[in-house]
Amino acid sequence: xxxxxxxxxxxxxxxxxxxxxxxxxxxxxxxxxxxxxxxxxxxxxxxxxxxxxxxxxxxxxxxxxxxxxxxxxxxxxxxxxxxxxxxxxxxxxxxxxxxxxxxxxxxxxxxxxxxxxxxxxxxxxxxxxxxxxxxxxxxxxxxxxxxxxxxxxxxxxxxxxxxxxxxxxxxxxxxxxxxxxxxxxxxxxxxxxxxxxxxxxxxxxxxxxxxxxxxxxxxxxxxxxxxxxxxxxxxxxxxxxxxxxxxxxxxxxxxxxxxxxxxxxxxxxxxxxxxxxxxxxxxxxxxxxxxxxxxxxxxxxxxxxxxxxxxxxxxxxxxxxxxxxxxxxxxxxxxxxxxxxxxxxxxxxxxxxxxxxxxxxxxxxxxxxxxxxxxxxxxxxxxxxxxxxxxxxxxxxxxxxxxxxxxxxxxxxxxxxxxxxxxxxxxxxxxxxxxxxxxxxxxxxxxxxxxxxxxxxxxxxxxxxxxxxxxxxxxxxxxxxxxxxxxxxxxxxxxxxxxxxxxxxxxxxxxxxxxxxxxxxxxxxxxxxxxxxxxxxxxxxxxxxxxxxxxxxxxxxxxxxxxxxxxxxxxxxxxxxxxxxxxxxxxxxxxxxxxxxxxxxxxxxxxxxxxxxxxxxxxxxxxxxxxxxxxxxxxxxxxxxxxxxxxxxxxxxxxxxxxxxxxxxxxxxxxxxxxxxxxxxxxxxxxxxxxxxxxxxxxxxxxxxxxxxxxxxxxxxxxx
Numbered sequence: 001x002x003x004x005x006x007x008x009x010x011x012x013x014x015x016x017x018x019x020x021x022x023x024x025x026x027x028x029x030x031x032x033x034x035x036x037x038x039x040x041x042x043x044x045x046x047x048x049x050x051x052x053x054x055x056x057x058x059x060x061x062x063x064x065x066x067x068x069x070x071x072x073x074x075x076x077x078x079x080x081x082x083x084x085x086x087x088x089x090x091x092x093x094x095x096x097x098x099x100x101x102x103x104x105x106x107x108x109x110x111x112x113x114x115x116x117x118x119x120x121x122x123x124x125x126x127x128x129x130x131x132x133x134x135x136x137x138x139x140x141x142x143x144x145x146x147x148x149x150x151x152x153x154x155x156x157x158x159x160x161x162x163x164x165x166x167x168x169x170x171x172x173x174x175x176x177x178x179x180x181x182x183x184x185x186x187x188x189x190x191x192x193x194x195x196x197x198x199x200x201x202x203x204x205x206x207x208x209x210x211x212x213x214x215x216x217x218x219x220x221x222x223x224x225x226x227x228x229x230x231x232x233x234x235x236x237x238x239x240x241x242x243x244x245x246x247x248x249x250x251x252x253x254x255x256x257x258x259x260x261x262x263x264x265x266x267x268x269x270x271x272x273x274x275x276x277x278x279x280x281x282x283x284x285x286x287x288x289x290x291x292x293x294x295x296x297x298x299x300x301x302x303x304x305x306x307x308x309x310x311x312x313x314x315x316x317x318x319x320x321x322x323x324x325x326x327x328x329x330x331x332x333x334x335x336x337x338x339x340x341x342x343x344x345x346x347x348x349x350x351x352x353x354x355x356x357x358x359x360x361x362x363x364x365x366x367x368x369x370x371x372x373x374x375x376x377x378x379x380x381x382x383x384x385x386x387x388x389x390x391x392x393x394x395x396x397x398x399x400x401x402x403x404x405x406x407x408x409x410x411x412x413x414x415x416x417x418x419x420x421x422x423x424x425x426x427x428x429x430x431x432x433x434x435x436x437x438x439x440x441x442x443x444x445x446x447x448x449x450x451x452x453x454x455x456x457x458x459x460x461x462x463x464x465x466x467x468x469x470x471x472x473x474x475x476x477x478x479x480x481x482x483x484x485x486x487x488x489x490x491x492x493x494x495x496x497x498x499x500x501x502x503x504x505x506x507x508x509x510x511x512x513x514x515x516x517x518x519x520x521x522x523x524x525x526x527x528x529x530x531x532x533x534x535x536x537x538x539x540x541x542x543x544x545x546x547x548x549x550x551x552x553x554x555x556x557x558x559x560x561x562x563x564x565x566x567x568x569x570x571x572x573x574x575x576x577x578x579x580x581x582x583x584x585x586x587x588x589x590x591x592x593x594x595x596x597x598x599x600x601x602x603x604x605x606x607x608x609x610x611x612x613x614x615x616x617x618x619x620x621x622x623x624x625x626x627x628x629x630x631x632x633x634x635x636x637x638x639x640x641x642x643x644x645x646x647x648x649x650x651x652x653x654x655x656x657x658x659x660x661x662x663x664x665x666x667x668x669x670x671x672x673x674x675x676x677x678x679x680x681x682x683x684x685x686x687x688x689x690x691x692x693x694x695x696x697x698x699x700x701x702x703x704x705x706x707x708x709x710x711x712x713x714x715x716x717x718x719x720x
Contacts, residue, residue: 002027002102009717012706013684013692016241016716022362025244026092026258027099030122034103035719037238037255039111039686041100042119043620044256048129049075053318054311055117063310063318070308071322071329074132077349078125084352090124092359096258097122109686111621128351130256135347135354135379142568144280144343146460147410151341154179156551161583166572170459172406173413173420181339182284182412185332204446204462204568204648204661207262207271208470208485209384209392211440216479217672220386223485224262224271225663226252227648231615232623233634233694235682237665241710248710249362250676252665259358264669264676267365268387270374271667273444275432277380277398277457278408279346281422283327283415287334292325292342295416301325303334327415341412346399346425350378357397367435371395375428380457382432382444388671393435394442396449400426400457408459426455441474443467463571465495465644482677485668488646490703492524496570496644497534499578504537507595513602524642524649526610533606535642540601541577544593545584560652570643610638615651615658617681617697619688632688637701666705676708 001007004020005028015036017028033041046055050069052062085093100122108119153163154176164171204227212218228236240260241250251263262272286293291300303323310318323330328344347354353376360373367385371393374383380398385391401422403409413420432452434442445466450456473488474480501522508514513533520530539560547556576582580590616635618624626632639662641649650661662681669676683695699706 007719011715019244023095027095030096030099031103033255034100036685038109058312058315078128081352089356170408170410205273208443214440219672221670222269222386223668225666227661228664230662230681231660234686271384273382275380275382282341282343282412285415288337293416347378367391367393396432430455489666491646492641497522528609529606531609537601613639677705
């Protein structure tokens with residue numbers, strides 16, 4: 001152990017790091033991440049570098065995963081980004097990496113000994129890689145997939161009027177004839193089997209903050225419950241309490257990156273959700289002979305060809321070539337004359353400023369300072385802040401491109417026209433932000449905040465149901481407590497269901513199922529049969545409107561059963577399903593469609609919501625491969641809630657495996673105290689035979705909260 005650093009566990013197993021200075025404190029964070037989450041750290045790095053075939057498994061599915069990460073090239077340009085760190089941030093990052101390496105020098109996870117892998121030293125470039133992975137995977141990726149699916153809709157012949165009704169206001173520049181020429185190499189249906197091992201899928205979240213005038217203590221209260229893939233072990237989050245020089249910092253960390261992503265210090269608290277900014281665009285490139293056309297100079301220019309050699313265990317290596325230009329990475333081979341997509345993520349070559357911003361929070365004292373620091377993070381997040389002065393604030397981060405007038409970034413435009421190029425990025429001050437609103441609270445739930453900014457960075461948000469429900473509950477609060485915020489985390493009332501049931505209820509058949517649904521209280525509780533029957537109706541309604549009259553029933557069934565497409569972007573589809581009239585309805589009225597769909601869908605035998613919401617938490621490396629009695633996997637666990645409730649409870653299959661979006665971590669804190677209330681779907685350690693492997697799971701399931709505190713007098717357990 002490094003001199004001047006003390007590490008111990010509290011009664012809940014959460015590691016506490018006490019250090020003489022902040023550099024040693026970050027060393028301690030790295031050491032704990034290596035010891036408690038070494039498997040997670042090393043697997044993420046192996047996958048991010050596209051080395052899974054070399055080190056883990058040489059199957060064809062794993063080769064697809066390696067090709068994906070080699071194509072994204074997040075390991076590229078990291079040295080240049082590290083050079084942008086100021087001296088203080090670089091010293092903190094170096095100390096963090098030294099701590100990881102000290103941990104691995106003491107103990108490398110035994111799983112890697114079985115694989116015959118001795119890890120290389122952890123360095124700053126590795127943390128940069130992890131930062132990029134966290135910012136893109138599933139989050140930005142979901143936006144890119146929806147844009148790709150839009151092209152599939154065009155090529156499937158979905159009429160122009162239906163497209164404009166489904167995607168109102170964001171189809172500027174649409175050239176249907178051009179998009180029909182595009183050759184799509186990677187199609188959404190079916191997808192690559194990217195998520196079969198290790199990588200957590202990330203999506204959604206809630207956070208809210210109340211000013212002191214709305215709380216019992218008179219100080220701000222802040223709450224967060226990030227919705228990530230939860231049917232995996234270990235949990236994505238690693239809770240820590242860091243202390244140095246009379247100060248503390250505690251909350252949820254992400255192994256591989258120094259600092260706290262959601263938590264607090266004595267002076268300030270912060271909470272995070274994904275913002276759904278559109279930071280990824282595609283252009284149509286006219287290609288031939290390895291070149292792409294540019295209209296301005298009537299020239300054909302050569303792509304940059306990047307060659308990657310993917311080593312494979314006991315198999316011949318595979319060569320992959322990726323073609324790039326100023327519009328990003330080409331989807332295909334430009335040798336033959338064709339129209340292909342080139343796609344670029346705004347933050348693909350960034351990372352230095354992101355790490356600097358995360359590290360600044362230790363020295364931040366006020367909401368205003370926090371908004372400035374985190375607003376400069378290059379990936380897209382919505383941060384809420386509260387401080388001891390009583391201020392509360394909201395700041396959206398992320399590099400958002402400035403596009404030509406009339407383009408939202410959703411529709412691919414001709415790459416050969418210079419007018420379609422990005423024209424810089426919006427400044428922090430131009431992004432959605434707010435401070436000390438008159439109503440005394442702020443909420444974000446992946447909803448639309450374009451009205452708070454000239455940048456208008458969002459074109460495909462999630463539906464407003466969770467935001468509206470949280471807002472309605474907070475409006476009624478006059479003396480709110482942390483305990484009330486914790487109870488709100490478990491709220492399963494659905495405004496989405498309410499809007500549909502207001503239409504459906506008088507149309508329901510006079511059957512046993514119809515009566516159950518008619519009397520449903522609109523809550524997605526485990527014993528609810530009404531929730532199950534409503535979902536049967538809702539899925540059948542999708543199939544009727546967008547399957548029979550749109551994309552085809554096979555595609556709709558696949559998207560519903562095997563992807564999260566409709567769970568992520570349901571607002572656009574709900575807008576049509578709830579409309580009185582729509583071109584998607586054809587010559588039938590909404591009531592006629594609802595009546596016919598209900599009569600057919602409600603013939604099913606009712607089940608409880610809990611029966612269809614069961615999942616098993618799978619070990620990130622061995623999930624499902626070892627006998628259950630060994631305890632690497634845990635379950636079954638049943639998830640309350642659904643896509644549109646505060647306690648989000650989405651379960652579906654993806655790439656032939658079950659996945660989930662649930663509140664992976666729940667946090668609430670009152671700045672009148674020095675505590676955090678939290679629970680975690682899992683435990684502190686990724687070591688199966690540690691008592692802390694799943695030590696917090698029962699709390700998470702049953703709505704109980706532990707207390708994180710920097711009080712050094714509390715019960716101490718040895719860290720091992």
